[in-house]
Every structure is written in structure tokens, then in C-alpha cells.
Amino acid sequence: MDADIAGVAFFIAREGISKFIRWIMLCISPQPESDNCESSGWADLPSDLLGRILQLLELPEALAVAAVCSSWCSAAAAAGVPRSGTPWLVSWNMTCVEPIQYGPPLHHKDNTRSTCPGIEFRNLLSADKTYRVNLLEGRRRHLHWCGASHGWLIAADELSNLVLCDPFTFDMIPLPPITDLGCVKGVYDAEGGIVGYRYGKDHQGFNPATEILGQWFYQKVVLSCDPSSSSSHGGDYRAIVIHYDADRVSFARAREGRWRLAAALSKGERYADCVYHDGRLFTVTLCGMIEMWGLNAPHEPTKQVIIADGDKKCGRVLTRFLVSTPSGSLLQIRILRTRRQACCPVKIEVEMLEVHVEEGKLVGLSSSTALREHAVFVGLNHSACLPTKEFPKLRPNCVYFTTPFLLWI
Numbered sequence: 001m002d003a004d005i006a007g008v009a010f011f012i013a014r015e016g017i018s019k020f021i022r023w024i025m026l027c028i029s030p031q032p033e034s035d036n037c038e039s040s041g042w043a044d045l046p047s048d049l050l051g052r053i054l055q056l057l058e059l060p061e062a063l064a065v066a067a068v069c070s071s072w073c074s075a076a077a078a079a080g081v082p083r084s085g086t087p088w089l090v091s092w093n094m095t096c097v098e099p100i101q102y103g104p105p106l107h108h109k110d111n112t113r114s115t116c117p118g119i120e121f122r123n124l125l126s127a128d129k130t131y132r133v134n135l136l137e138g139r140r141r142h143l144h145w146c147g148a149s150h151g152w153l154i155a156a157d158e159l160s161n162l163v164l165c166d167p168f169t170f171d172m173i174p175l176p177p178i179t180d181l182g183c184v185k186g187v188y189d190a191e192g193g194i195v196g197y198r199y200g201k202d203h204q205g206f207n208p209a210t211e212i213l214g215q216w217f218y219q220k221v222v223l224s225c226d227p228s229s230s231s232s233h234g235g236d237y238r239a240i241v242i243h244y245d246a247d248r249v250s251f252a253r254a255r256e257g258r259w260r261l262a263a264a265l266s267k268g269e270r271y272a273d274c275v276y277h278d279g280r281l282f283t284v285t286l287c288g289m290i291e292m293w294g295l296n297a298p299h300e301p302t303k304q305v306i307i308a309d310g311d312k313k314c315g316r317v318l319t320r321f322l323v324s325t326p327s328g329s330l331l332q333i334r335i336l337r338t339r340r341q342a343c344c345p346v347k348i349e350v351e352m353l354e355v356h357v358e359e360g361k362l363v364g365l366s367s368s369t370a371l372r373e374h375a376v377f378v379g380l381n382h383s384a385c386l387p388t389k390e391f392p393k394l395r396p397n398c399v400y401f402t403t404p405f406l407l408w409i
Helices: 014-027 047-054 059-066 070-079 367-371
Strands: 003-005 088-091 119-123 130-133 143-149 152-156 162-165 172-174 184-188 194-199 205-207 218-223 238-243 248-253 259-264 271-277 280-285 290-294 302-307 317-324 330-337 348-356 361-365 374-379 384-387 398-402
Touching (some): 047 070, 059 070, 152 218, 162 218, 162 238, 238 271, 248 271, 348 367, 361 367, 367 374
Parallel strands (some): 271 317, 374 398
Antiparallel strands (some): 119 130, 143 152, 162 172, 184 194, 238 248, 280 290, 290 302, 374 384
């Protein structure tokens, strides 16, 4: 089947895109040079007519309209999201070490300019064409982006602690500290501040820079639901993280405020992916073992092994992904090396398997049967499955990768 590499990006689901575009039109669009358009005739265009025009535009065109003058900016904000079916990837540099900022780069006292990376919008059909927008002024000096889930970005801050970032308002929700995880221990100075970490089974590893650990420690982070769906972020959502050497899974409940270790694999085995499906957490290892976790009870999590023995293709597997589909099925997407021939370059194969949870088995499916005219985005983001009828420029029954690599090293 077809597989398209979309690059290093975080895919934000369409309900997130809706909020994002409204926010950009209000906050990020370049400030109009004047309050009035050059021609009063254009400035006096009825707002409902402008709204109809805006609905026919692509995102960059709509942003350009919003930048013309204050009246057009107001009309663009009121019109909301253009009805174009073109999906967009939103990507960042993996690490931002300068303050995140509004609009033009900030000027410092020495007349130098900040080099903080901004957002890049990339049209999936024109991968070589990007549109760059600067970010809001941030609250932290160091953020390392780890993934995206339910419209929120997940980042490790300057202390390597995870934070949830709303990319539309840049509201932040801190997750429990990294020192809650049993394999990490803080190193403190005389004043009680953290200056480094010891990590590993016996805390033999040492990292003297507090922000460096977060750049490799977290392999995947997903949320059970949108934290903003409950008032004042008070909902009992769950954050799940694959971490350390991809051999551990931990989770945190919002109302508890602490990390709990769910599982630690034996040496040499690693988790490949996790997904929240039908109210339960599912994990898959590189060798193909699938586990189901119940995290809703107030006591310790419950585990059920769905597929215990993995599969015979483990030696060829680059990685695996789990996808929860709109039809209610759970898919495993298996990425394999092709059998190498001397005259051919290395290629990959993509296989679709449906996980029959109750029967504890996998059933191979064609991409058309598995995806049913949907397109799937897998990678650093929480897996997303979009109907191509609503997004006609997406290729049906295809997998888009938003990961910088397909193999754990």
C-alpha cells in the first residue's frame, strides 16, 4: 500500500485546526499598516460579502486578507475557518531556546534579533511550500516538543518536566515532575534547586544540564481526552508516556498530580506505540506484544495481555503504530523492511492488521478495508484518522508519517 512521509511535524486534528485559525487571525496576523484601506470602497465592503469570499480561500490567502486593514481583519475573525478541504501540518523546530514571541522577532538591547523558531504550515499536497508564522511570547525559555494529542502540544521544559501547551492560546498545564518517575532522581544545590539528574536502574547515569534529559527521555505522550473540555482544566484526564529507553510506560491522572509506573519491560524489549481506545489504553511493543490497560479505577491499573507472543516478522519490523478508527476498530500498522535484493534500494512495506481484542488475535486487512476511505496520520502525534470525503485532497487509504525516524536506535 502507499505510505507518504510528511516530515517532522505534529498533526493537529481538524477540531484543533478550527480553533487555531481563529486564534491566528486574531493574534498572529501582521498588524495592518493603517486602520483604513487605501480605497474607502474596499474598506466599506459588507462584512457578509467578505465572509463569503474568505470561505473560498486557502489558509495563507485568508491570513493575507486579514492583514490588509483592521476592518478586513475583523471580518476574517468573524468568518472563522475557510471551508477548504486542504489539511495542514503544523511543525516546529524540536527545541526553542529563546523566548517564544508574537509577530516580528523581538529586538534586544544589543540590537540583535531573537532567533526563536516559529510555526510552519505545510500543505500536504505541496510539501515543498511552507508558510511561516511566529509564536506568542512564551512563559519558558526552553521547550523541547515531544508530541501532540487532542489538540494540545506536549513539551519538556527547562527542568525536563512535561507541560501541555494549547497552541491557540499558549495556555500551559504542567504535568507531574520527572522526579516522580522512579528511574530519575534530582541532584540539588545548597539552596535546594535542581541542577541535574541521576537516572537509570541504579541512578548511575548523570546529566548535569536539567533541560538535556527531556530531549531524549520521552518517546511518546498521549492524552485520554482534551484537558480543556472540563472547566478550569479540572477534568480527570490521563496523560500516558513511553519513556526512558522506550521500555517503560507511566501515567498520571489530572486529579492525582503524580506519575505512576504501569509497566517496565525486560532488557532489550521496547514499546513502539500507545493509544487510548474505547476508554482503555493499548500498548504495542516492537516485537508485537499488545497489552490493554484499565486506568479508570482509583487503585492500581489493571493489565490484560491481548497478543502475548508477537509475530514472526519481528526481525524485519522497523516500528509499529496503533490507530483508533472512527468505525470503532483498533488497527496495528506494521512498518517492515522489504527483503533486500542486491539490485534494489531498501524500501519499506506497510501492513494493516485489525486487533480483535476479545478474541486475542490479529486479522490482516487490505488498506481499503482497514481505512474505509480514510487517511491516517501516525508518528509523534496521537494517531489521527480523517475521512477523505471531508478532506478530498487527502489520498484515501494511505498512511502519512509525521515522525523523524521509523526505527528505534
